[in-house]
Amino acid sequence: MHLDFDEFSLDLKNLYPSIQNVIRMKNKFSNDIKMVKLELTCAKARDDLLNNKLVYVNYSCYEIEEYIAPVNVLICSKCCSIGHFRRQCAEQDETCKSCRQSFKDLKMHHCSSIIKCKHCNGDHLSNFMKCPVVKTFRADLTKKLMNINNNVTSYSSSIAANIANNNTSQHINNDFPRTAAPWAPSSNPMDLKLNTLISGLSQVNETLSKLCVTNQGFQQFMIEKNENDKRINNEIDDLKSINNKMDQDVMVLNEKVNDLDKLMKSNDGIFKQFLFPMLDDILKFIDTKNVGRGGKTVDPDLKSKIDRFRNQMSDAMGGKSFI
Ligand SMILES: [Zn+2]
Ligand SMILES: [Zn+2]
Ligand SMILES: [Zn+2]
Structure with missing residues (x-):
């Protein structure tokens, strides 16, 4: 469809003054797609737009959907599991991301090159972000984060308006929001909050891993302390046995003195x-x-x-x- 984007933005902003930004969305190849993201300054206007589900601009009708920013999904580079970093990995063995087999030392592994995903058995690498399992995980995580965010405050947020009109809406990707928008830094308050939450979570992760390290250090200290204690106990035992021997020697000496006395x-x-x-x-x-x-x-x-x-x-x- 042919549309002057600047004109469209201006018309939208005139219709809804609480719309602050109209952002053209792109696919992973950085090509424009038939969606725009609206950033609003008023939570009520956002809810109204979402409830209406449609917006009319210049006698054209556009669908409205809630915009859920996709979150980064962590895939461990050691075991290929979802949801943690290599640093936090509890697995002993490493998993080949190509053939999904696990080995003590991955460097010794000569891969069969038969590509098999660890999560879904599909013919893609186990760290493939479009793996259905990874996508579901990301969608669930996004929903969870949204819930957390909604519980914290109901502030203005962004919504996505389908700028294709009703006649062409069947061409729109049904998978939105999971694949529609690539992750990009944004000044949107909701995105900022999500970012803050995500960075908060990774800080928690970092703190936990630091705690793990501290705990390991403490355990090491305890092991050394126990060994030290054992050594000290052994030394005390040695001293005791030396003392006993000395007592015996003194007794023998006493006997000799007595003998000498008798003599x-x-x-x-x-x-x-x-x-x-x-x-x-x-x-x-x-x-x-x-x-x-x-x-x-x-x-x-x-x-x-x-x-x-x-x-x-x-x-x-x-x-x-x-x-
Ligand atoms: Zn792992
Ligand atoms: Zn392999
Ligand atoms: Zn997969």
Whole structure:
């Protein structure tokens, strides 16, 4: 259809003053499609347009549908599952995105090149954004995000107007909104909110993965601490056994001291019982020979030595005198 887009935009804005922007939508090849996106500043005007389902501009009728911005779907580059990043992946094995088989080390895998999607078994790669399963996931996620957003606030949003008139509407892609608009940065408040939500979610993801890392660090610390504790316990056990051994050594030493004491006592007995009396007798005999005529001592020096020696032996015997 031939239509002056600027003129059409102006007419629309005149009809509905709360329309702020009229944006021509494009397909993935950046070609214009028969849809425009209307950005409004008033939630009520948006709801009115959506309820009317139709808008008349210059005697032509255009269909109106709610615009739901498609959200980015995460596909893990490790396991090809939907909804998480590689960093958050809990899978052990890597999945080949071509043939969907899993391997410990994907580098060792020689792919059969038989393309099979992990999600739908279709003949496309597992990270193909147009896989029906991925598309359904994206649509569900978009709806969820929309619900969250609607619960937060009912602010103005954008709607899509089908700029083909009724006669040509059968040519319009029925799959809207899932494939109609490529994801593009927008100044639309709803898009901004969705973006904020998505970035919020990815921040949550990031925080969670940081928490995971911290938790891993803590677990590592606990493992090291446990090992340390075990080592300390072993050292304490070693010390205890050394202590026990020392106790035993002390006991052995005590026994030896006792033995020595007994030996000393028995030696003492030998001295006291046999040697001392014998020595005393010998000394007494020498003493008698040291007396000359008239009872005089021949050698006084020898006598004093003998006396001193006998006294010492008497002291050693515990005061018992041999005299
Ligand atoms: Zn994964
Ligand atoms: Zn493969
Ligand atoms: Zn698929």
